[in-house]
Amino acid sequence: MSTLQLSLAIIGGLVLALIVAYNAWMTRRNAPKRARPEDADRERGAEPMLRQEPGFDAGLATGMPLSPQELRSLDRGREPSVAHVVDPTEALQMPVPVFSVERRPGLDPLIDVIATLQPEHVVSGDAALAAMPPTRRAGSKPFAIEGLNEATQQWETPLPGQRYQSFQAGVQLANRMGALNEIEFSEFVMKAQAFADAINAAPDFPDMLQEVARARELDEFASDHDAQLAFLLRARQAAWSPGYVQQHASRLGFVAGAMPGRLVIPARTQGLPPLLTLSYDTQAALADDLDQSAIRDVTLSLDVPQVYRTERPFERLREVAVALCQGMDGVLCDQNGHPLPAMAMDPIAGDLELLYDQLDGRELSAGSVLARRLFS
Template identity: 65%
Template sequence: MSNLQISLAIAGGAILAAVVAYNTWTSRKNEPRKPEPEPDSQQAGTDLTDPLARREPGLDAALVDPLEPAQAGAAPAGLGVPLPVPERKPGLDSLIDVIAPMTLEGVVSGDAALAASPHTRRAGSKPFAIEGLNESTQHWETPVPGQRYGAFQAGVQLANRTGALNEIEFSEFVMKAQAFADAVNALPEFPDMLHEVARGRELDQFASDHDAQLTFSLRARQAAWSPGYVQQNAARLGFVPGVIPGRMVLPSTVAGLPPMLGLTYDAQAAMADDPEQSALRDISLHLDVPQVPRSEQPFRQLRQVAQALAEAMDGVVTDQNGNLIPDQAMDAIGVDLEQLYDALDSRDLAAGSPQARRLFS
């Protein structure tokens, strides 16, 4: 073999090696980022006083659905943090409910009341409820077996996110309430339909004018993310898995309240046979403003979470149209939200209150 042939063979081998190396580098660069193993020492040093440092619970912790109230303390489960006392389930309220009182000739047992209650707890798209005045505690409550009740009241919600109570729904409410009253030998007193429907429309208009559901997108700058990589980074900030694939939530600090924030990504990627080979280029962060108490400073949390994830995952924060959100825009949103909170407070519908959570649902 001549010197020229040897030189060409060496050059060809070098070029081939370079091409293979480049292809390998490109392939690795374009692979979705995967979660990294974390030493136990990192977890032991987590500061639980910082809401952005709360860790994911152990695998034995209950999953939290973002559509249901979150379990307080879920993020630091198993780490010795005392859990708050669960909030008492709210009852009927004349502020957002039509209420029909029912008088009784005698006392009715909880078992009889439950047997007489309608099978469905809705009138059209509006929640319907029966409450009894407990003879022992003198508190209104949903009838309970073994208890005795000296009066009842039926109620239907005036408005929710499906709209205002209409005449058909009011009529269905009357029919269900009357059937219950007949079964327990009670005399109901129904308010005027036109007045209540008008009240529902006015409340629905106020709710529509003061509803706010914020969504930020986090988009990858370069390499895509695997679902595990997203979960790992979100868990470092206190998010826990939701029941629905592709969803995580940041639990409230108060038991029984809805999650403070939600995080979603492609459900198909989460359910793939090999999720770590799925490539995510964006995720969404959500804040349902009326559902979360103002005292929790949820928008500040949203900004901090978005910024922390962007820095950790090499992403950028955008609106739903892909436009970058500068700090000035974030500040303006914060000012608008403070005005929204004030308006809700003035109507006795403070964000995160039982009434607001029911109205904005």
């Protein structure tokens, strides 16, 4: 072999090696970022125990996921963004008030239609339970029956072994599915009448037209004062693996939610809705090889009326968004994927304070039992 042929062979080998190395580098660069090995085992071991996402209170509205059409924005004309930069560890140090466990909420004339049911004689709890309708809804609205406990003189859901001297039936005036309509009111009357007949009680129903009008007014107020904020965190370059997202989110207080691809910062009181929610593609969360499952964006959201104002959820959202963007090399975007302009969250914060004041003035304070029922 001549010197020229040998040189060409060496050059060709070097070029081939460079091509292989470049392709390997590009593959590694474009592969989803993975969780650090030292944290992976700990996260895999802890995740099953952390799947305890809080839900709505027992006896309230269902807590079914809302469709995108049902989501309302606080200010559709303004694109919010992060207004200041903080150290990622600051999000872990925010004080969150501890709230006592609330009693089960009862019917309230502020958001419920209530009909009195007066039996001729005291009724046992067992008899009342046997007469209960099979479903606790009238159309899309929660329906409930309560009894006045003869011993405690407190209204409660009938219990076995107790005695009740009076009853009341109620249906919620409005929720995020809309206002109570005539058909739902009629279904409420039918259910309450059937229960009254079973326990030999005389029902007293309010006027349908007045209650439907009241429902529309309440629904209009709720529509004007609902705020469900959502932001996209999008990868700048390489995509993220589910483990990578979970690793960074867990450092900020997120735990695994009830559904794949959903992480939450839980409320301090068990059973209350989460403070913040971080969600990503469910298919990516269920992939066979999670290290190769690519996620290019996650959604960070806050359901404002569901969380106590004193927990400062919007401030926490801002700090979490900054920390995640810094830690994962991401950029904060609006729901359409457009990068958000700087210093746009302060006006939103001001609007939220006004919203909180208006909810307080209507006795529907954010995070309260009534607000959680109405905005569900």
